[in-house]
Amino acid sequence: MEATLGLNILVVDDEPDICESLAGILEDEGYVVSSAGSAEAADAFLRQASVDLVLLDIWLPGEDGVSLLRRWAAAGLQQPVVMMSGHGTVETAVQATKLGAYDFIEKPLSLDKTLLTVGHALEASRLQRENRALRSQAGLVMAPSGQSPAICQFREQLLRVAAVDSWVLLLGEAGTGKEVAARYLHSHSQRAAGPFIDLRAAAIARPNVAIELFGNEREGRITRGRLEVAHSGTLFIDEIADMDLETQARLFSALQERRIIRVGGVTPVAVDVRVIAGSTHDLVQEVQAGRFRQDLYYRLSALPLRVPPLSARSADIPVLIEEFMAFYGQRDGLAPRHFTAETLDVLRHYPWPGNIRELQNLVERLLILAEGPEVSAAEVEGALGLDNRLALAGGPEGEDFGGTLKRARERFERAFLEYHLARNDWNIARTAEVVGLERTHLYRKLKNLGIALKGERRAGEEDEEER
Structure with missing residues (x-):
């Protein structure tokens, strides 16, 4: 069970002897004990201090303990309450339990019974707190990950x-x-x-x-x-x-x-x-x-x-990706995907202006819009907008130099060929002549770069509409 040291207990009872007796018993166990002789005094105490548990007598002057418990329950009191009474009935105990009381103990109080009930109530409260915390933190990364x-x-x-x-x-x-x-x-x-x-x-x-x-x-x-x-x-x-x-x-x-x-x-x-x-x-x-x-x-x-920043610890990107995939798999049932070495290389060279949050958003998008079990470099470049940067660049200062020379060459070739295909209305013969390639070589190049021809694009769009 949780250590008792420092836990605060409020005893609400109008009999000073009962309050003194309980204080002696509980303080010997390491609890910090305070007392209140009425509902009004208990309210005043809770306004100025936090407690871990309340021992509440049913028979109080003025407002009785059951009415006080009902009011506390309506106000959202989180601490466990154990009811006490020398004149209790089964009906009263049931009523108190329905209002949220953890347990009911009868007077004269048994030392062993009181300590056992208090310990169980505090333990149950601790477990409830931990469960709430675990639910709220489900899937959260709890430590800065990586070995950079x-x-x-x-x-x-x-x-x-x-x-x-x-x-x-x-x-x-x-x-x-x-x-x-x-x-x-x-x-x-x-x-x-x-x-x-x-x-x-x-x-x-x-x-x-x-x-x-x-x-x-x-x-x-x-x-x-x-x-x-x-x-x-x-x-x-x-x-x-x-x-x-x-x-x-x-x-x-x-x-x-x-x-x-x-x-x-x-x-x-x-x-x-x-x-x-x-x-x-x-x-x-x-x-x-x-x-x-x-x-x-x-x-x-x-x-x-x-x-x-993530740009200073790019070696940690694979570890972070695995954590995010595990999170979305647990929370949303999304299947993991394999990030190729070439894809990871693109990610390591990206500047990450949005840092880890941007990487997490990217992983979520790639899992939701999955195009297969493997995440390609081209797919990541498209998701990050890298595939359009070279085509839109107005000169060397505007070009994207992230990634390897091979990836940069592929990005340039894709943008270059798509530009000339569009200018020549996707006519292969004219485009091959303009760019200085044989038609068979151009066809092979377009296939390797994943560039669909105009007819293939139209067919793909029609299939998408039918779906």
């Missing part, structure tokens, strides 16, 4: 940084895998048993970022923000420079003081979170331009790490 010198050095840096609990700043081009790096860092840190929560600041309207971060209190209903949900774990904030200055200031203050105030609330809530921030921007320039707070930048930049 650039990625090996970067993984070593992440492991060194994981050993300390400081804030971290991940810098790099869009699509380089900053979230994967953050997950890897978290999984090797002292907070690995805690949650990993992410916030994509660029994807949230600026007025809503504060609510997403700090939560909200409105009309008695509490919505917990990412900072509170990430308590005891890690919060990854991608594109942190997209936050407005007011939210930046509030974030810096909250993390310095280790407490937050929800939007619309007045009660401070304790939080213990490690922040990993990601950015594609030059934050020094953002600070100089007045768009990013200097104090927040200095705190983040204590441990800055630069994520290498």
Whole structure:
């Protein structure tokens, strides 16, 4: 079972002797125990602190425990609740279970029964959290993959940084895998048993970022923000420079003081979170331009790490392709395809302006629009738009020099012959005369380059329409 050290339990009971007795029993096992004597006091406690489990008595002054449980269930309380009563009935136990209570224990409380129930409830809650995390992360790459010198050095840096609990700043081009790096860092840190929560600041309207971060209190209903949900774990904030200055200031203050105030609330809530921030921007320039707070930048930049672009680790492309094919096979049932050595060579020489994200999108497209079990170099060039670049180039400066000399020659020959075929209305005899080839040689060349003749193209289009 999960270690008990540091887990927080709230006992809600109006009998001080019961609260004191439970506190003594549970604290001896390493739990942190707090108590509340009424539903109102329990609400107030949960507004300002996070707990891992609630022991709730049914008979309370004012609002009873079952009504309180019903209200918590409607508000989306995630923590397990164990009901207690000295006057319970089977009907009451069934009702509490239907409302979401984990279990029901009778007073006078048995020491062994109480500890066993608490342990099982916490274990079940942990497994539910892990299952939710696994479902949300199904197929996700959890570590920077590959054996290139650039990625090996970067993984070593992440492991060194994981050993300390400081804030971290991940810098790099869009699509380089900053979230994967953050997950890897978290999984090797002292907070690995805690949650990993992410916030994509660029994807949230600026007025809503504060609510997403700090939560909200409105009309008695509490919505917990990412900072509170990430308590005891890690919060990854991608594109942190997209936050407005007011939210930046509030974030810096909250993390310095280790407490937050929800939007619309007045009660401070304790939080213990490690922040990993990601950015594609030059934050020094953002600070100089007045768009990013200097104090927040200095705190983040204590441990800055630069994520290498895919162009600096092209040797890792085959490994990444295999991972993406496994992901789409598992998620969508797409069959894997074989990337030839020639195809991989084209991919290694491509500049990858969109980095790993662009490669992943390419693999998905090639699997969905599969033209056979093998991915050819020509198919990849078509998908990347490389086959049109040479034909559209206006001179040496506009030409594409990626790939091998053989591939460059094939691209030129394909573009050259298609150009002259079009100018001569796809007449083979005239085209052969213009380009200086014998007709049989031209036919063979067109076949090798995969260029269909006009009649073959028309027939192919008609067959496609019939399908």
